[in-house]
Amino acid sequence: MKPILKVQHVAKSFGKGNKEIQVLQNVNLAINESSLTALKGRSGSGKTTLLNLIGTLDKPSEGKIYFQDNEISQYSEKQSSELRRLNFGIIFQSYGLIPLLTVAENIEFGLRITDVPRKEWKKRIEESIDLVGLTKRVKHRPYELSGGEQQRVAIARAIAPKPSLILADEPTAELDSYMAFRMIQVFQELTQNDKITILMTTHDPGILEMLDDVYALEAGKLADDY
Numbered sequence: 001m002k003p004i005l006k007v008q009h010v011a012k013s014f015g016k017g018n019k020e021i022q023v024l025q026n027v028n029l030a031i032n033e034s035s036l037t038a039l040k041g042r043s044g045s046g047k048t049t050l051l052n053l054i055g056t057l058d059k060p061s062e063g064k065i066y067f068q069d070n071e072i073s074q075y076s077e078k079q080s081s082e083l084r085r086l087n088f089g090i091i092f093q094s095y096g097l098i099p100l101l102t103v104a105e106n107i108e109f110g111l112r113i114t115d116v117p118r119k120e121w122k123k124r125i126e127e128s129i130d131l132v133g134l135t136k137r138v139k140h141r142p143y144e145l146s147g148g149e150q151q152r153v154a155i156a157r158a159i160a161p162k163p164s165l166i167l168a169d170e171p172t173a174e175l176d177s178y179m180a181f182r183m184i185q186v187f188q189e190l191t192q193n194d195k196i197t198i199l200m201t202t203h204d205p206g207i208l209e210m211l212d213d214v215y216a217l218e219a220g221k222l223a224d225d226y
Ligand SMILES: Nc1ncnc2c1ncn2[C@@H]1O[C@H](COP(=O)(O)OP(=O)(O)OP(=O)(O)O)[C@@H](O)[C@H]1O
Pocket: 014, 015, 021, 023, 041, 042, 043, 044, 045, 046, 047, 048, 049, 050
Protein backbone atom coordinates (compact mmCIF):
# COMPACT_ATOMS: atom_id res chain seq x y z
CA MET A 1 0.00 0.00 0.00
CA LYS A 2 1.13 3.53 -0.76
CA PRO A 3 1.83 6.00 2.04
CA ILE A 4 -0.15 9.22 1.68
CA LEU A 5 1.79 10.85 4.49
CA LYS A 6 5.47 10.54 5.36
CA VAL A 7 7.27 12.03 8.34
CA GLN A 8 11.05 11.84 7.98
CA HIS A 9 13.56 12.54 10.75
CA VAL A 10 11.34 15.18 12.30
CA ALA A 11 12.49 17.07 15.38
CA LYS A 12 10.82 19.97 17.13
CA SER A 13 12.08 22.19 19.88
CA PHE A 14 10.60 25.28 21.47
CA GLY A 15 12.51 28.21 22.95
CA LYS A 16 16.18 29.10 22.61
CA GLY A 17 19.49 28.68 24.46
CA ASN A 18 19.19 27.25 27.97
CA LYS A 19 15.39 27.59 27.72
CA GLU A 20 15.19 25.28 24.72
CA ILE A 21 12.89 22.27 25.14
CA GLN A 22 13.29 19.35 22.75
CA VAL A 23 9.75 18.00 22.27
CA LEU A 24 10.20 15.62 19.30
CA GLN A 25 13.33 13.77 18.17
CA ASN A 26 13.93 11.83 14.95
CA VAL A 27 10.29 10.88 14.34
CA ASN A 28 9.65 8.75 11.25
CA LEU A 29 6.18 7.67 10.12
CA ALA A 30 4.60 6.32 6.95
CA ILE A 31 0.82 6.47 6.99
CA ASN A 32 -1.01 4.44 4.36
CA GLU A 33 -3.86 5.86 2.32
CA SER A 34 -7.33 4.94 3.70
CA SER A 35 -5.89 3.75 7.01
CA LEU A 36 -6.96 4.52 10.55
CA THR A 37 -3.85 5.17 12.64
CA ALA A 38 -3.34 6.30 16.21
CA LEU A 39 -0.49 7.97 18.02
CA LYS A 40 -0.58 6.90 21.62
CA GLY A 41 1.54 8.13 24.48
CA ARG A 42 1.45 9.74 27.88
CA SER A 43 0.43 13.31 28.43
CA GLY A 44 3.31 15.54 27.31
CA SER A 45 4.91 12.92 25.03
CA GLY A 46 4.52 15.20 22.00
CA LYS A 47 1.37 13.86 20.28
CA THR A 48 -0.34 17.22 19.76
CA THR A 49 2.93 18.81 18.67
CA LEU A 50 3.38 16.14 15.99
CA LEU A 51 -0.24 16.48 14.82
CA ASN A 52 0.25 20.27 14.55
CA LEU A 53 3.37 19.78 12.40
CA ILE A 54 1.56 17.34 10.10
CA GLY A 55 -1.41 19.72 9.92
CA THR A 56 0.98 22.54 8.81
CA LEU A 57 -0.03 24.59 11.84
CA ASP A 58 3.64 24.71 12.87
CA LYS A 59 6.98 23.87 11.26
CA PRO A 60 9.49 21.19 12.29
CA SER A 61 12.90 22.33 13.54
CA GLU A 62 14.44 19.48 11.54
CA GLY A 63 13.22 16.89 9.05
CA LYS A 64 10.57 16.76 6.37
CA ILE A 65 6.87 15.97 6.05
CA TYR A 66 5.34 14.83 2.78
CA PHE A 67 1.64 14.65 1.89
CA GLN A 68 0.84 12.98 -1.45
CA ASP A 69 4.56 13.31 -2.30
CA ASN A 70 4.63 17.09 -1.77
CA GLU A 71 6.96 18.43 0.89
CA ILE A 72 4.39 20.29 2.96
CA SER A 73 6.82 21.19 5.76
CA GLN A 74 8.31 23.73 3.30
CA TYR A 75 4.97 25.31 2.41
CA SER A 76 4.38 29.04 2.80
CA GLU A 77 1.53 30.29 5.04
CA LYS A 78 -0.66 30.69 1.94
CA GLN A 79 0.08 27.20 0.57
CA SER A 80 -0.49 25.69 4.03
CA SER A 81 -3.89 27.31 4.51
CA GLU A 82 -4.96 26.24 1.01
CA LEU A 83 -3.83 22.68 1.77
CA ARG A 84 -5.79 22.62 5.03
CA ARG A 85 -8.88 24.18 3.43
CA LEU A 86 -9.07 21.68 0.56
CA ASN A 87 -7.53 18.49 1.93
CA PHE A 88 -7.47 18.35 5.72
CA GLY A 89 -10.12 18.05 8.39
CA ILE A 90 -8.74 18.92 11.82
CA ILE A 91 -10.43 18.01 15.10
CA PHE A 92 -8.86 20.00 17.91
CA GLN A 93 -8.94 19.04 21.58
CA SER A 94 -10.73 22.34 22.25
CA TYR A 95 -13.35 21.63 19.49
CA GLY A 96 -13.29 25.22 18.15
CA LEU A 97 -17.08 25.45 17.74
CA ILE A 98 -18.67 28.87 17.17
CA PRO A 99 -20.90 29.60 20.20
CA LEU A 100 -23.60 31.63 18.45
CA LEU A 101 -24.18 29.09 15.68
CA THR A 102 -26.35 25.98 15.93
CA VAL A 103 -24.97 22.47 15.36
CA ALA A 104 -26.06 22.54 11.69
CA GLU A 105 -24.70 26.07 11.18
CA ASN A 106 -21.33 25.12 12.70
CA ILE A 107 -21.04 22.29 10.19
CA GLU A 108 -22.16 24.57 7.34
CA PHE A 109 -19.52 27.08 8.40
CA GLY A 110 -16.91 24.33 7.99
CA LEU A 111 -18.23 23.50 4.50
CA ARG A 112 -18.23 27.15 3.36
CA ILE A 113 -14.44 27.35 3.21
CA THR A 114 -14.03 24.09 1.25
CA ASP A 115 -14.70 23.45 -2.44
CA VAL A 116 -17.84 21.38 -1.76
CA PRO A 117 -20.59 22.80 -4.03
CA ARG A 118 -23.31 24.69 -2.16
CA LYS A 119 -26.07 22.42 -3.48
CA GLU A 120 -24.47 19.50 -1.60
CA TRP A 121 -24.22 21.24 1.77
CA LYS A 122 -27.65 20.23 3.09
CA LYS A 123 -27.04 16.54 2.38
CA ARG A 124 -23.52 16.66 3.84
CA ILE A 125 -24.78 18.39 6.99
CA GLU A 126 -27.58 15.84 7.49
CA GLU A 127 -25.33 12.86 6.78
CA SER A 128 -22.55 13.96 9.13
CA ILE A 129 -24.98 14.80 11.96
CA ASP A 130 -26.61 11.40 11.50
CA LEU A 131 -23.20 9.64 11.60
CA VAL A 132 -22.38 11.15 14.99
CA GLY A 133 -25.91 10.51 16.30
CA LEU A 134 -26.93 14.11 16.92
CA THR A 135 -30.02 14.39 14.71
CA LYS A 136 -32.09 15.56 17.68
CA ARG A 137 -29.62 18.35 18.46
CA VAL A 138 -29.41 20.03 15.03
CA LYS A 139 -30.83 23.34 16.24
CA HIS A 140 -29.00 23.46 19.56
CA ARG A 141 -26.08 25.78 20.23
CA PRO A 142 -22.81 24.48 21.68
CA TYR A 143 -23.51 25.78 25.21
CA GLU A 144 -26.71 23.69 25.26
CA LEU A 145 -24.71 20.50 24.65
CA SER A 146 -22.62 18.25 26.89
CA GLY A 147 -18.84 18.09 26.39
CA GLY A 148 -19.20 14.76 24.59
CA GLU A 149 -21.92 16.12 22.30
CA GLN A 150 -19.74 19.13 21.45
CA GLN A 151 -16.92 16.76 20.64
CA ARG A 152 -19.22 14.86 18.26
CA VAL A 153 -20.18 18.14 16.53
CA ALA A 154 -16.46 18.81 16.00
CA ILE A 155 -16.16 15.33 14.47
CA ALA A 156 -19.19 15.95 12.20
CA ARG A 157 -17.76 19.29 11.07
CA ALA A 158 -14.44 17.66 10.12
CA ILE A 159 -16.00 14.75 8.23
CA ALA A 160 -18.74 16.66 6.33
CA PRO A 161 -16.38 17.93 3.59
CA LYS A 162 -14.89 14.39 3.23
CA PRO A 163 -11.28 15.61 3.26
CA SER A 164 -8.39 13.36 2.14
CA LEU A 165 -6.86 13.43 5.63
CA ILE A 166 -8.47 13.83 9.05
CA LEU A 167 -6.20 14.76 11.96
CA ALA A 168 -8.01 14.22 15.24
CA ASP A 169 -6.53 15.17 18.61
CA GLU A 170 -8.06 12.90 21.27
CA PRO A 171 -11.43 12.73 19.45
CA THR A 172 -12.90 10.34 22.01
CA ALA A 173 -11.58 12.02 25.18
CA GLU A 174 -15.00 13.24 26.33
CA LEU A 175 -16.99 10.19 25.21
CA ASP A 176 -18.11 7.21 27.25
CA SER A 177 -16.81 3.83 26.12
CA TYR A 178 -19.90 3.00 24.02
CA MET A 179 -19.84 6.34 22.18
CA ALA A 180 -16.05 6.14 21.71
CA PHE A 181 -16.56 2.70 20.11
CA ARG A 182 -19.32 4.13 17.85
CA MET A 183 -17.14 7.04 16.69
CA ILE A 184 -14.22 4.73 15.89
CA GLN A 185 -16.67 2.58 13.89
CA VAL A 186 -17.65 5.74 11.96
CA PHE A 187 -13.93 6.42 11.33
CA GLN A 188 -13.50 2.84 10.08
CA GLU A 189 -16.42 3.30 7.65
CA LEU A 190 -14.94 6.58 6.37
CA THR A 191 -11.58 4.95 5.66
CA GLN A 192 -13.22 1.99 3.92
CA ASN A 193 -16.04 3.69 1.99
CA ASP A 194 -14.71 7.18 1.30
CA LYS A 195 -10.95 6.47 1.12
CA ILE A 196 -10.29 9.00 3.88
CA THR A 197 -7.05 8.62 5.86
CA ILE A 198 -7.37 9.25 9.59
CA LEU A 199 -4.59 9.96 12.06
CA MET A 200 -5.69 10.41 15.65
CA THR A 201 -4.11 10.67 19.05
CA THR A 202 -5.46 8.72 21.98
CA HIS A 203 -4.97 7.72 25.58
CA ASP A 204 -7.74 5.14 25.37
CA PRO A 205 -6.44 1.53 25.39
CA GLY A 206 -10.01 0.28 24.75
CA ILE A 207 -10.05 1.41 21.11
CA LEU A 208 -6.51 0.50 20.03
CA GLU A 209 -7.42 -2.90 18.63
CA MET A 210 -9.96 -1.30 16.27
CA LEU A 211 -7.19 0.60 14.46
CA ASP A 212 -5.04 -0.36 11.47
CA ASP A 213 -1.80 0.98 12.97
CA VAL A 214 -0.67 2.29 16.34
CA TYR A 215 2.52 4.27 16.99
CA ALA A 216 3.70 5.01 20.50
CA LEU A 217 5.46 8.24 21.41
CA GLU A 218 7.63 8.22 24.51
CA ALA A 219 9.13 11.55 25.55
CA GLY A 220 9.22 12.79 21.97
CA LYS A 221 10.60 9.61 20.37
CA LEU A 222 8.79 6.79 18.65
CA ALA A 223 9.06 3.67 20.76
CA ASP A 224 10.68 0.66 19.04
CA ASP A 225 8.09 -1.70 20.35
CA TYR A 226 4.43 -0.81 19.95
N1 LIG B 1 4.49 26.23 22.13
C1 LIG B 1 5.15 25.56 23.06
N2 LIG B 1 6.15 26.11 23.76
C2 LIG B 1 6.86 25.42 24.68
N3 LIG B 1 6.63 24.13 25.00
C3 LIG B 1 5.63 23.51 24.34
C4 LIG B 1 4.84 24.18 23.35
N4 LIG B 1 3.93 23.29 22.87
C5 LIG B 1 4.14 22.14 23.55
N5 LIG B 1 5.16 22.27 24.43
C6 LIG B 1 5.67 21.21 25.33
O1 LIG B 1 5.86 20.06 24.57
C7 LIG B 1 5.56 18.88 25.32
C8 LIG B 1 4.62 18.00 24.54
O2 LIG B 1 3.34 18.63 24.45
P1 LIG B 1 2.15 18.00 23.60
O3 LIG B 1 0.97 18.90 23.78
O4 LIG B 1 2.60 17.74 22.21
O5 LIG B 1 1.93 16.62 24.35
P2 LIG B 1 0.75 15.55 24.22
O6 LIG B 1 1.38 14.23 24.10
O7 LIG B 1 -0.19 15.98 23.12
O8 LIG B 1 0.04 15.70 25.62
P3 LIG B 1 -1.54 15.57 26.02
O9 LIG B 1 -1.87 14.13 25.90
O10 LIG B 1 -1.53 16.05 27.44
O11 LIG B 1 -2.31 16.46 25.09
C9 LIG B 1 5.01 19.38 26.65
O12 LIG B 1 6.03 19.27 27.61
C10 LIG B 1 4.65 20.82 26.38
O13 LIG B 1 4.80 21.59 27.53
